[in-house]
Amino acid sequence: MSQQIESVKKPIFQELTADDPDAEATVIESMCMNCEKNGTTKLLLTKIPHYKDVILMSFDCEHCGFQNNEIQNGGKINENGIKIELEMTNENDLNRQIVKSDYTCVKIPSIDFEIPPQSQKGEVTTVEGIIDRVIAGLIQDQSKRREENPDIAAEIDLFIIKLKALKIIDEPYKIIFEDITGECHVENPNSPQRDHHVKISHFVRSEEQNKMLGIFEANNDELLKPIAPGTFTLEQLEGEVLTFPTNCPECNNPCSTNMKMTNIPHFKEVVIMATVCDICGHRTNEVKSGSGIEPEGIKIEVKINDREDFSRDVLKSETCAMEIPELDFEVGSGALGGRFTTVEGLLTATKDQLISSSTFDGDSADISAGKRLDKFTKILDEILDSKRSITLVLDDPAGNSYIQSLADSGCDDRLKITRYIRNYDQNEELGLNDMKVENY
Structure with a gap:
């Protein structure tokens, strides 16, 4: 048998x-x-x-x-590096939990101190834990130094005093975390409200930094080879759904991603990508601009008053930040990724991600943080039930985001669109400052 x-x-x-x-x-x-x-x-x-x-x-x-x-x-490396600037103002900031990788560089400008990348292993720790570890490392060989080189030992003793003074916080100082893998995180004790003492920016890695991570770009000559005549036309690409193999972002098993180019009326051409994993059931949708970066950034403000406003189509690009001023709530550009949805779909996705994506959930989680999250999600439920009015703000330095106007002709008095010139930091985050555009 x-x-x-x-x-x-x-x-x-x-x-x-x-x-x-x-x-x-x-x-x-x-x-x-x-x-x-x-x-x-x-x-x-x-x-x-x-x-x-x-x-x-x-x-x-x-x-x-x-x-x-x-x-x-064990996952894929992020497309961009991350820089987090934390303003230390009181002793509670010493308890902020930090996730740092092997490639995280830690700087404290006020005492001219730096922990270079790969000098410490990746870990989950606190700000105080980082300072204590540095102090312990400096104290370790002090007795030997005092015998061999007393002058250097005396200088290190003075520097240890400076490090210990950082834990008292008599006056504010700044700690900078810079990670080329983009895998560094600083806890927000006021989550889900905005953290006013943290500034987060992303940057494009240099060629040398990519090589440190084992990332090598393909030969430019191969990339610039012309496509054979008759292979694909723009009309064919817009009419076809292309499928290519990839790995599931949830379980890392092989799966397929479907991609289609489409044109949003009165806006621009975009690329929509959808992935479904047959093994773990994970689904993801992502939208990317099909026409590059706009000359100016765009800021879109829309008043959400009733059910009609929830039906507005929304294109949020991967470079777009979202804000709800009435709730003191802000979501960075990388949090929700690129999405083509509605206002209701965007707020629902925000609520779902808040519930399911707390890095520090567990037995040691702060009870008050859980209560704040419960209160905030209830407010989002009231907004989704049209019991509260809010202002939804999308700020996209790349200019590739869009919210549908409900006015057939004339001006939509609930929708305000402002275009602006990007500053140096925004251009740096988009990788435009070092881009060669002449005689290329």
């Missing part, structure tokens, strides 16, 4: 749950860096809920007892 065994497809990166206590770990024999004998390394591919795929590594040497635990990014 033949027995059929049905193979069950599982995500490559699985969540750690009580239902599956015996998660599959890969065990390999590897050399101990302490005694140079062979020890054991265990690798576990898992995911931090609502954050990212990670590889947990645990090493243990039975000969000398040396142990080491590390965490590495």
Whole structure:
């Protein structure tokens, strides 16, 4: 009697749950860096809920007892790097949780201090934890320095005093986190309200930074080769749905992405991409501009008063930030990605992401933060039920966002559109400052 065994497809990166206590770990024999004998390394591919795929590594040497635990990014690298400027104003800021990768550079300009990338491993810590770790590292060899070079030891003692003074916060100072992988995060203790003490910007990596991450661009000569005559026309591209292989952003298994070019009336051409994973069921939709960056940025303000306003079509590009001034709420450009939806769909997606995407959810989460989130989501429910009026603001430096006007002719008094000249920082974030546009 033949027995059929049905193979069950599982995500490559699985969540750690009580239902599956015996998660599959890969065990390999590897050399101990302490005694140079062979020890054991265990690798576990898992995911931090609502954050990212990670590889947990645990090493243990039975000969000398040396142990080491590390965490590495298992997902794809972000398109842009991130720069976070945190203004330290009181001792509560020392408790802000920080997620930093191996490539995070930490700077404190007031004392001319810098932790270069790859000098510390990626970790989840606090601002105070970063300062304490630096102090412990400097104190470690001080007794030896005092014997060999007392002048340098005295200078380090003075610098340690400066570092300890940072924990008292007699006056405000700034800490800068700069990460070329874009994988750094600073906790917002007032979430979901805006964090007035944090400034976040993104930047385009240089060629040297890409090489540090193992990213190499294709040969420009290959990219600039003309398409063979008759291969595709613009009309064919607009009429066809193209499919190409990719990896699921949720479980990292192979899947397919469908792409279609379409034209939004009275606006411009856009590219709509949709991905559906057959293994974990994850669905994602993304919209990108099909016509590059506009000469000017655009700021769109629309008053949301009734159900009619919820039906307005909205194109939010991946470079567009969203704001609701009445709630002191702001969403950065990368939070919701590019979307072609309605006002109602955009607010619903914002609510869903707030509920499901807190990096620091868990047993140690701040109870007051959970209460603030519950209160905020109830306010969003009231807005979606047309019980509250708000102003929705879209600010897109690339000029590729759009909200539908409900006026067939004349002026829509609820809709205000302002175009502006981008500043240097906005051009830097879009990668325009170093772009060569003449004699190319």
